[in-house]
Amino acid sequence: MFEVIAYGLTIGGILYIVSIGFSLTFGSMRIVNFAHGLVYAVGAYALFALLPVAKGNFVIAAILAILASLPVSYVIEKFVIRRLYGKSIDYAIIASYAVLLIGVDLIKWIWGASPVPISDPVGTSVSFFALEIPLYRLIIIGLSFLIFISLSIFFKKSIIGKIVVAGLADREAVLSLGIDIDKYFAIVFILGSALASLGGILYGPISTIHPYMGFRIVTLCFAVVIVGGMGNLRGTAIASYTLGMVMAVTAWYWGAAADAMIFVVMAVVLIFRPIEL
Amino acid sequence: MLKILNNSVAFAVGVIVVGFVVFAYSASVNKVTDFVIFCIYVLGFDVLYGHMGRISFGHTLYLGAGAYGAAMCAKYLVPDPFLAMAMGIAAGAFLGLIIGPIAVKTKGAAFALINVAFNQIGYFIVLVALARYTGGEDGVSLTFNSYGFVNFGNIHFLFAFCLTCLVAVYYMMHRLYGSAFGIMLLGIKENETRVRFLGYNTSAYKWVAFIISTSVSAFAGSLFVINYGFANPGFMDPARNVEVIFAALIGGPGTELGAVVGGTAYMVISNYLAKYIARWEMFLGAALLIIAFGFRKGIMGYVRELVEKRIKANAMAAEK
Numbered sequence: 326m327f328e329v330i331a332y333g334l335t336i337g338g339i340l341y342i343v344s345i346g347f348s349l350t351f352g353s354m355r356i357v358n359f360a361h362g363l364v365y366a367v368g369a370y371a372l373f374a375l376l377p378v379a380k381g382n383f384v385i386a387a388i389l390a391i392l393a394s395l396p397v398s399y400v401i402e403k404f405v406i407r408r409l410y411g412k413s414i415d416y417a418i419i420a421s422y423a424v425l426l427i428g429v430d431l432i433k434w435i436w437g438a439s440p441v442p443i444s445d446p447v448g449t450s451v452s453f454f455a456l457e458i459p460l461y462r463l464i465i466i467g468l469s470f471l472i473f474i475s476l477s478i479f480f481k482k483s484i485i486g487k488i489v490v491a492g493l494a495d496r497e498a499v500l501s502l503g504i505d506i507d508k509y510f511a512i513v514f515i516l517g518s519a520l521a522s523l524g525g526i527l528y529g530p531i532s533t534i535h536p537y538m539g540f541r542i543v544t545l546c547f548a549v550v551i552v553g554g555m556g557n558l559r560g561t562a563i564a565s566y567t568l569g570m571v572m573a574v575t576a577w578y579w580g581a582a583a584d585a586m587i588f589v590v591m592a593v594v595l596i597f598r599p600i601e602l
Numbered sequence: 603m604l605k606i607l608n609n610s611v612a613f614a615v616g617v618i619v620v621g622f623v624v625f626a627y628s629a630s631v632n633k634v635t636d637f638v639i640f641c642i643y644v645l646g647f648d649v650l651y652g653h654m655g656r657i658s659f660g661h662t663l664y665l666g667a668g669a670y671g672a673a674m675c676a677k678y679l680v681p682d683p684f685l686a687m688a689m690g691i692a693a694g695a696f697l698g699l700i701i702g703p704i705a706v707k708t709k710g711a712a713f714a715l716i717n718v719a720f721n722q723i724g725y726f727i728v729l730v731a732l733a734r735y736t737g738g739e740d741g742v743s744l745t746f747n748s749y750g751f752v753n754f755g756n757i758h759f760l761f762a763f764c765l766t767c768l769v770a771v772y773y774m775m776h777r778l779y780g781s782a783f784g785i786m787l788l789g790i791k792e793n794e795t796r797v798r799f800l801g802y803n804t805s806a807y808k809w810v811a812f813i814i815s816t817s818v819s820a821f822a823g824s825l826f827v828i829n830y831g832f833a834n835p836g837f838m839d840p841a842r843n844v845e846v847i848f849a850a851l852i853g854g855p856g857t858e859l860g861a862v863v864g865g866t867a868y869m870v871i872s873n874y875l876a877k878y879i880a881r882w883e884m885f886l887g888a889a890l891l892i893i894a895f896g897f898r899k900g901i902m903g904y905v906r907e908l909v910e911k912r913i914k915a916n917a918m919a920a921e922k
Contacts, residue, residue, distance in 0.1 A: 356711050357712075409895070415657055416894040418657065419657070419893070424887065426883045426884070426890070427884050429883060430884035434884075537841070540840075540841065585726035585731075592719070
């Protein structure tokens with residue numbers, strides 16, 4: 326049972342790290358940024374490519390991979406989403422989906438379609454009551470809590486965070502104060518993308534990385550956002566860990582059903598949620 | 603003359619029938635039967651996208667529901683093709699009935715992804731959960747009864763049957779969009795709040811439109827099964843949603859003929875040009891980007907614009 330809880334918190338932590346940026350774009354612009362999944366996949370593959378460059382040093386490779394994936398998200402935001410957003414939300418969604426398709430195919434072109442394994446960078450395990458839990462997973466759990474705490478402080482205390490929170494609640498009111506809200510959303514968009522990339526990097530060693538991992542994470546992030554509420558930062562965190570636990574418990578009984586179970590939970594939440602999206 | 607071209611459903615049906623028959627017997631009847639069925643699927647998809655302004659990224663679920671409804675009926679009940687079709691449509695309508703109330707609460711991005719989520723559940727069910735009955739990844743192969751000349755194994759009969767179905771669905775859609783219900787859907791697309799303000803229960807209308815869309819898509823799925831003689835999870839693969847989105851967009855959303863043109867265009871590209879396109883997904887992605895940035899009306903949108911311009915020019919010339 327302890328193992329299941331640890332696995333759930335690990336998956337939940339990664340879900341949280343990836344979902345936060347997705348939730349912010351969804352809350353602020355009401356569009357699904359499929360390209361968010363691409364950044365996640367690019368982070369993982371950049372890590373795979375950069376590990377030999379960094380001579381096997383995981384931390385350096387991870388930092389380089391995040392830096393490498395930032396231009397991707399910047400270009401997508403600047404030239405695709407921004408330009409279509411004002412005109413039509415539908416076309417913005419379609420265009421971001423198109424970007425994901427192109428990106429996935431590029432990844433297949435460069436690294437091949439078959440899954441690539443990344444070895445556990447820590448390697449050692451910690452024993453708890455006769456149970457062995459890889460230290461790497463505990464690090465992920467710790468890191469996700471750390472990110473949660475620092476983001477909470479960021480959105481509560483810093484001026485950028487406060488403006489973004491205000492903009493999520495009432496965009497026009499913030500605009501009428503003479504604040505260029507789009508600039509601040511762009512900053513948190515980049516921040517969210519960096520976290521998505523980090524999520525891909527952290528997920529790599531737990532499982533294998535494959536070109537379609539971006540598609541999968543987008544639907545999972547969406548489930549998190551539906552359960553937690555769009556642009557609701559605390560809700561996103563709670564939903565991530567809850568759904569992570571749901572996945573872990575389902576996987577304990579029936580591995581193949583883990584993803585489907587998430588969507589069942591999401592559907593149940595939607596039935597009882599009165600708001601219209 | 604031009605006015606007839608623009609508005610006459612008889613003319614459009616004539617073009618579809620003659621076009622497909624000529625195409626089928628000059629190229630390959632087998633392939634063109636596929637194209638015809640795919641057009642029915644696009645027509646079903648376009649009820650939601652072109653007319654109600656809701657884009658679904660998980661429509662293969664309903665195609666697959668029809669396919670598996672028909673396949674399960676043929677495998678475990680009776681291999682009667684007509685009953686299989688009815689079961690396929692019933693499966694699609696049932697899904698629309700239960701998913702509809704949840705899905706139509708949403709719009710835009712949320713609607714798109716809710717369908718993907720249900721698609722994932724459905725894919726899991728046919729691939730893993732019910733693998734004992736559906737044959738899992740291998741799927742099931744089927745044979746259907748034949749009655750005299752009603753023999754779905756005969757490609758000429760099958761082609762004629764599918765073409766008749768396409769024309770029937772086309773006509774049904776034409777009548778639907780011309781009716782008060784169709785105008786209601788357009789109103790919902792433009793501004794749902796105002797429609798509700800007029801005292802209409804928009805959720806009910808959206809639900810009905812959703813069921814129509816899923817049923818028509820499922821019908822296409824059951825025809826695919828009869829055509830291929832097998833059903834496998836590929837029919838429900840969430841990764842294949844791009845096909846129908848691409849077809850609806852390139853043909854011109856919101857017009858019945860646009861759906862047929864788009865469906866044919868996509869099938870021609872994927873059947874005849876795919877071997878020359880090394881990176882297929884990249885090609886589709888790039889094409890979608892071009893559509894999103896500068897080709898929004900689709901092929902039929904531009905044709906219609908051209909025809910309407912000519913009508914106007916003629917009218918002006920007549921006034922002088």
